[in-house]
Amino acid sequence: MAKATVPIVDIRDVSKVFKLQDRSITALSGANLSITKGEFICLIGASGCGKSTLLRIMAGFDQPTSGEALMWGKPITGPDPGRGMVFQDYALFPWLSVRDNIGFGPAARRLSTAEVKATVDKFIDLVGLQKFATAYPHQLSGGMKQRVAIARVLANDAELVLMDEPFGALDAMTRERLQDELLEIWERTKLTVVFVTHSVEEAIFLAGRVVVMTPGPGRIESDNVLELARPRDVASPEFNDIRRVLGAKLHSHHSKVASAPSSAV
Amino acid sequence: MTSWRRLKPTALALIVPLLLLAFWQVATVNRWTLLIPTPYQVGEYMVDFAVGGIYDDAYSGTLLTHLLASMSRVYGGFALAASFALPIGLLIGRLPVARMLLDPFLQIMRPIPVTAWLPLSMILFGLGAKSAFALVCLGAFYPILLNTIFGVRAVDPKLFEAASMLGCRGNAQFYKVVLPAAVPSIFTGLRLGLGLAWFVIVVGEMTGVPQGLGAVIMDGRTLSRTELVICGMIVIGVAGYLSDRVVVALGNRLLRWSPNHHG
Numbered sequence: 001m002a003k004a005t006v007p008i009v010d011i012r013d014v015s016k017v018f019k020l021q022d023r024s025i026t027a028l029s030g031a032n033l034s035i036t037k038g039e040f041i042c043l044i045g046a047s048g049c050g051k052s053t054l055l056r057i058m059a060g061f062d063q064p065t066s067g068e069a070l071m072w073g074k075p076i077t078g079p080d081p082g083r084g085m086v087f088q089d090y091a092l093f094p095w096l097s098v099r100d101n102i103g104f105g106p107a108a109r110r111l112s113t114a115e116v117k118a119t120v121d122k123f124i125d126l127v128g129l130q131k132f133a134t135a136y137p138h139q140l141s142g143g144m145k146q147r148v149a150i151a152r153v154l155a156n157d158a159e160l161v162l163m164d165e166p167f168g169a170l171d172a173m174t175r176e177r178l179q180d181e182l183l184e185i186w187e188r189t190k191l192t193v194v195f196v197t198h199s200v201e202e203a204i205f206l207a208g209r210v211v212v213m214t215p216g217p218g219r220i221e222s223d224n225v226l227e228l229a230r231p232r233d234v235a236s237p238e239f240n241d242i243r244r245v246l247g248a249k250l251h252s253h254h255s256k257v258a259s260a261p262s263s264a265v
Numbered sequence: 266m267t268s269w270r271r272l273k274p275t276a277l278a279l280i281v282p283l284l285l286l287a288f289w290q291v292a293t294v295n296r297w298t299l300l301i302p303t304p305y306q307v308g309e310y311m312v313d314f315a316v317g318g319i320y321d322d323a324y325s326g327t328l329l330t331h332l333l334a335s336m337s338r339v340y341g342g343f344a345l346a347a348s349f350a351l352p353i354g355l356l357i358g359r360l361p362v363a364r365m366l367l368d369p370f371l372q373i374m375r376p377i378p379v380t381a382w383l384p385l386s387m388i389l390f391g392l393g394a395k396s397a398f399a400l401v402c403l404g405a406f407y408p409i410l411l412n413t414i415f416g417v418r419a420v421d422p423k424l425f426e427a428a429s430m431l432g433c434r435g436n437a438q439f440y441k442v443v444l445p446a447a448v449p450s451i452f453t454g455l456r457l458g459l460g461l462a463w464f465v466i467v468v469g470e471m472t473g474v475p476q477g478l479g480a481v482i483m484d485g486r487t488l489s490r491t492e493l494v495i496c497g498m499i500v501i502g503v504a505g506y507l508s509d510r511v512v513v514a515l516g517n518r519l520l521r522w523s524p525n526h527h528g
């Protein structure tokens with residue numbers, strides 16, 4: 001089978017149940033999602049609907065309780081440099097400079113010193129942090145830290161980038177700049193991106209496809225392909241039409257929640 | 266204005282010692298106590314202790330000898346403690362089996378003060394330098410151990426996930442994540458340990474060693490020469506302080522990356 005017809009990620013009927021001492025929580029129930037290489041997908045949904053859980057399963061940090069998660073048709077059994085996660089709280093190595101954070105993956109892959117240096121230079125340029133190459137993470141602003149986190153994943157040749165509310169902690173202006181930069185990188189590198197956000201607006205601005213999830217228990221409510229031309233104008237009527245439709249889907253569970261008491265089993 | 270800002274910390278730091286000195290002066294001059302010499306007498310004796318030429322007794326000009334003897338025990342005992350506490354701390358922090366095996370035992374041993382070990386230590390290691398080493402080592406052991414365990418256990422779990430998704434797994438994570446993440450805590454342990462090594466030096470040198478600041482203080486007590494005792498105390502205080510400043514300066518260089526490590 002040619003690679004093009006195999007999805008880069010295939011989530012088949014995946015459920016995840018967390019067992020606590022006195023009860024268990026169904027974080028994700030029967031999720032199906034097939035992602036084609038090069039897509040930009042946003043996951044949106046209320047808090048607790050299983051977005052992070054789904055992302056962590058794709059990353060290989062967690063295993064599904066039932067169903068299967070495949071990358072290029074093979075089960076995802078653990079974390080892998082091919083799939084990079086960008087965490088909301090950055091998770092940079094505080095003892096390493098910007099350079100060494102970005103070079104961490106290439107060095108772990110045992111590239112030669114010269115290759116590591118070349119890779120680091122390339123990605124420091126890409127995220128515009130040349131002036132901060134020798135700074136430590138605590139000396140950077142949130143936006144700069146998130147640029148390092150993105151560069152760190154890209155420097156590792158990740159073809160799938162998983163981002164869990166990466167811009168959630170940033171101010172509005174920094175967030176908009178990073179959104180633009182991320183789109184530019186995505187268009188240039190043909191990455192596949194799965195991006196979790198709380199913001200409908202952010203999802204519509206970024207995504208080719210918006211997956212709406214609902215809680216109680218966490219499920220995929222709908223899968224929406226966006227045909228809007230890029231660059232997108234958040235003030236356009238088309239943008240607002242989509243915002244209204246997705247907003248309605250996002251809140252559709254409220255009526256159901258009234259009858260279905262809780263996600264706890 | 267700017268020079269005052271520069272001098273302010275020093276000026277503030279001097280207030281309490283100077284008040285104490287004044288009180289000491291007043292108390293001794295007015296003979297509130299007859300057993301404590303005046304600050305001037307102690308100062309004079311300190312000069313004699315350091316370079317001789319005033320009283321010319323058995324202790325004249327011997328400061329350096331005693332200081333070096335104590336320093337060798339402090340740093341030797343400290344190094345010995347670190348060489349045990351670091352690996353044991355890493356083991357307990359990383360391996361649940363090691364923790365279950367050693368932690369309860371060490372928790373019971375920890376509250377026993379170094380002073381209480383003095384008689385046993387003299388039986389086990391004999392009178393003299395070996396005992397002093399052992400006691401100083403014991404004093405420095407626990408802070409290094411506990412801070413190492415804490416540092417190793419307190420690593421942000423996200424960093425392990427970040428490392429493994431970047432291709433660094435298994436044992437490599439120990440060197441690339443656990444150790445560097447634990448360095449600030451280990452450093453704090455070493456600093457506290459060295460401080461305690463100075464703190465217990467007198468007890469360590471109660472074991473019948475001929476030289477050392479602790480030995481001088483014990484001699485001063487037996488001979489009722491309080492000025493000798495006070496000189497020994499001052500030298501220990503100053504030496505311990507300088508030793509700590511060196512460690513802090515090292516730490517500031519080594520831990521530039523750490524936001525909460527600028528002592």
Ligand SMILES: Nc1ncnc2c1ncn2[C@@H]1O[C@H](COP(=O)(O)OP(=O)(O)OP(=O)(O)O)[C@@H](O)[C@H]1O
Binds near residue numbers: 018026047051054
């Ligand atoms: N490790 C865990 N142990 C127990 N329960 C968990 C664990 N991780 C997630 N959960 C539970 O699973 C459910 C889904 O959590 P998840 O973090 O995936 O939601 P989310 O959509 O990312 O929410 P948010 O928008 O707040 O980040 C929640 O009820 C959460 O409490």
Ligand SMILES: [Mg+2]
Binds near residue numbers: 052
């Ligand atoms: Mg989440």
